[in-house]
Amino acid sequence: MPAPRDEIGTVKTSLGTILAIGLAGLQLVAVLLVVFTSYVTSERALIGHARDLLSDVGTNTIEHSKGFLQPAHGAAELAANLAQNDVVASDNPPLLEQLFFQQLQLSPQFSGIFYGGRDGEFVYVMRSEEPGPYRTKFVAPDGDPQPTRLIWRDEGFSVVAEKTDPDDPFDPRTRPWYMRASAEKGTIWTDPYIFYSSKQPGITLASPVFGSDGEIQGVMGVDIEISDISEFLSRLRVGSTGKALIIHRNGDVIAHPDQRFIRTPEADGTMRFAKIWELDDPIARTAFSPLYRQGALDTPRELSSQFTYDGGTYVSVVKPIISEQLPWTIAVYAPEDDFTAAIKKNRYNNIWIAITVAAITGVIGLLMANYIYRPVRAFAVRSALISQGELDPSEPAPKTFKELERANATLMQQIAARKQTEFEYGQSFDRATRPIAHLAPETGAFLRANPKFCDLTGYSAEELSQMRLADLTGDGAADPFAHLETGSDEDYAISREARWRRKGSRRIWVKVNAFIVRDESGQALYVVAMVDDVTESIAKERQIQQLSRDLSHLARGHMMGQMASGLAHELNQPLAAIAQNADAARLAADRAGATDEELRTILSEIEEQSLRAGDIIRALRSFVKKDTAERTVINLPELVEQARRLVLPEATEAGVEIVIDVAGQTDVWGNRTQIAQVIVNLLRNAVEALTQSGATDRQVVVAVGRDGDSVKVSVTDNGPGITPGLTLFSEFETTKPDGMGLGLSICRSIVEANGGRLWFDETHRPGARFCFNLPARGAGTTTKGTEAA
């Protein structure tokens, strides 16, 4: 089965997640967004509203102040005109007093009306308390010794009390209003100040009175108490705790809801206005004294600002100055909370409500998502089960959406088609006569194995599914097909021999043919490995190779032994003769009566040295003589076949055919390697003999057959035969140009050592036939206790 790939290639996110986010998450965000924006905008609106409110307060105050001061202007000018036109003679103080009295009664905001003449005369009618409601002050002109008189009157102008003050030093011409009005020759407003007599804040309006000569005769003035404005301010509602105040251009606070704040005593006992930075209203001080210092209060435009004091936030509005005559600035402030406290309180409620609503709708959204997603999930599970073959597609599908049902129908068709293909492939896979397995290309894990493969490895298909190829090879190689990945098309297939470990740890040789199956994009799906068990042929091959190695080893050993043995014999003979002759010579010398002792010694030495030479040869022989012949049961035809394989190259080159003819039960008892050497030697001899012959039909027949208690092997060639008179089997005699004449001699000693006989069959003509026999296995004869070297 191919490895499952991403089923939905591009859409990685689960539908369930999308639904949950869409239905629950988004509306939570939306609710919170609405709450937040409504909070922000409402707060902004409220603050704007508050500013408007404050601005209105300011405008209101301005209008009130203007309305309050306007009559004074009119009254002062009227009085000045009257005086000027001699309607009221300025030099007639009682008449002036009368006029002023009437004016005061008419205009309640006036606290006093007065006239100062150029000669120093002064008439002043003002409101009073005790002993009468009005008081008149007369100051006589220059040269008039009459002292300053004070007259109190009631509402009906009747004198209530009179008083003179001879020490009064008052001179109107020294007063600021007189000086300014006469200098400007027009109506002037004084800056507000604290009135001398009433100690009330006020403002004086002064207008010059011109004589007929055009000269200034005096100055007419009106005192207006502006504490009324402060009272007006104290009555104003600015928010719940806000305040409005009026600040003069010079920084004096001339009106404040609390009048006590605006007066501050001077060192000489007089009073003056408190400056804005001195004001005993810390909030106003905080709000406006920086603005004053920046010059921002003297502004042609309305100014809104925000400030904090003692942790609270305040809004403030500064109105432009009323006029040049009244360079007053209306400044209003109020705590923001006065307007937004309710909103703020409401905000927390709103947020909690929003969170609760979001949570509830979120849960509902999740439930809905689940409700929508459930059939989809069931469909997905069902599809997976069907594709794994754990569920029959014919099983009724669960109730689901129409779209899914259509998709399901298509899927079922696909699955059915795929199953059919898989079934067909599976049939050929399972019934294949060769062992086949599918492996994962990266890990070498077994994905699938057919019964033949299971037979080969000894593992069941289930066991194999838990294994990797490395478990069979035992070499721990993780990725046996790695090189298949990188190569070109030709390299997709491999063919090689490997050694595997079967279950139960028996080793087998296998020939693996593998190729990679890829999808359209070239992605490796799996590796198909077809395997053949070649253990037997490899084992045979190895057996023959081993035999060949053994043979050459044995041949060397035998050659040495045979040479040593042969040399020993050849040398021992003359040595023996020497020893005997030395002995004989010594006896001869005795008999001749020789008295030469040295001659005896020499002869003895000759004997001794020949004996010593014999000892050396014996030592050499015992050194090379090794008895390693281990005897086993030998399957002679098999051994002959292996020997034939070894000789085959030479035989083929010489054009010689080697035929093996086996009859009967032919197991023998002997040393396998030694016997093999005999067979190989005889075969080689035969092949070499044929090489020298001119015959075209060159053949060697090896016959193996039972002969009584032994098995007889004959090697027959159709070559030229053996030269008559040649001594076979003796050492150092050979017909070969490069031979040592040891071959047949060795063969004979080997065969005899193995309890058999080797001979040349002279009766066979033409060609040559060499035979040997060996005790048959189970022939009843035990091996002899002795054996030749």
Place this chain on the structure above:
Amino acid sequence: MSETETVVFVVDDDQDIRVSLSRALRMRGYTVEAYDSAQAFLEAYDESRIGCLVLDYGLPGMSGLELQAHINRAGFPLPIIFITGHGGVPESVQAMKGGAVDFLEKPFRQSVLAERIETACRMAVEMTAAAGRRRDIDSRFDRLTAREREIVDFMVGHPGEVTSKEIGRTLDISPRTVDHHRARILEKLELRSVVELIDLAKGLPRGA
């Protein structure tokens, strides 16, 4: 040196060995006859001659061991001293099993060979004498009748049951007859007692 006329037979296919060995032995006073093969020796050998055989182990044709077996079969009074150029324990074991006096590897010390020849010649003299005695006993036994020989066989085969009664019951004859036979047997064999008879009979082949 023995005064008896003994012959040392030398059989070796090597001409040089034959010559030098014969010469050395003659110098020591032996009568030496040398042959180049077993066949040549057997053709020339006369049983009546007393001596020993110095035999090469590795002869072509009939080998030394084969000649030894032949001599043993024929019962020649001929002790054998093997000499060999091959040497080797297995060969020597076989030779010694066959009754060889010694097995000497070439080259050997001539004095050792001389000692072995002395021993062998003494053995040869004894063997000849024993052969003579056996011939004498054989001739005496030849005088016995069939019945008498039967009784002798029984007595020798059953040394514990030698009363006449037992012999008579076994051979189904009367004890008196047995007594009679026994007297005749001792007389013919020139013996004094049955004990002597059993000792003598042991030197003969059974059932001869």
